[in-house]
Amino acid sequence: PVGVLAVVGRPNVGKSTLVNRILGRRVAVVEDTPGVTRDRVSYDAEWAGTDFKIVDTGGWETGVEGIDSAIASQAQVAVSLADAVLFVVDGQVGVTATDERMVKMLRKAGKPVILAVNKIDGSNSEYLTADFWKLGMGEPYAISAMHGRGVGDLLDVAIDQL
Ligand code: GDP
C-alpha cells in the first residue's frame, strides 16, 4: 500500500493550491472564500519516483467553535488515517490561536508532522517563517504554493515520513 499524506490547516492558508501544485494539475478547488473544501478528498500523487496519496481537507474551519467541533471534522479523520501530516500555515498572517489548537490535536494524533509556511512569495519575506518555530512542530519550511517555491524541498522531507 502507498503512504498517505494529509494536508491540514486553517481555511484559506492555501492547502488546495498546494495540492494542485503537487499534482501538477488543477483538481482541488481553490477559492478566495474560506471553507470551500468541506470534505476530505484523496488524490494519487507521485514525487521523485514515490507513489503516495495526498488528502486535501477543509474541515477545521469550524475550529472557532472550539476543539469539539474540530474533533468531529473530516480533517481529524484524515489525520487519523494518514501516515504523515502536512500542516499548512499562512506566513503572511503569522501564528494564530487556531494554529495553536491544531498543534495540540496533532500532538495527540502522534503522526509525523511537516510544517509548511505558505505564501512566502518573495525572498524578502523569509524572516516571516522563523516565527513559526514557536509552534514546536520542528523546522518551518517556507513555501509559495502559488509560485511553486520550496515545494520540492518540502516534498523531499514529507516523502521520507511516509
Ligand atoms: P485552502 O482554504 O487552505 O484550501 O486555501 P486555497 O488553496 O483555497 O487558497 C486560498 C487563497 O490563498 C486563494 O486566494 C489562493 O490563491 C491564495 N494562495 C494560496 N497559495 C498562495 C501563495 O503561495 N501565495 C499567495 N500570495 N497566495 C496564495
Ligand code: MG
Ligand atoms: Mg481548500
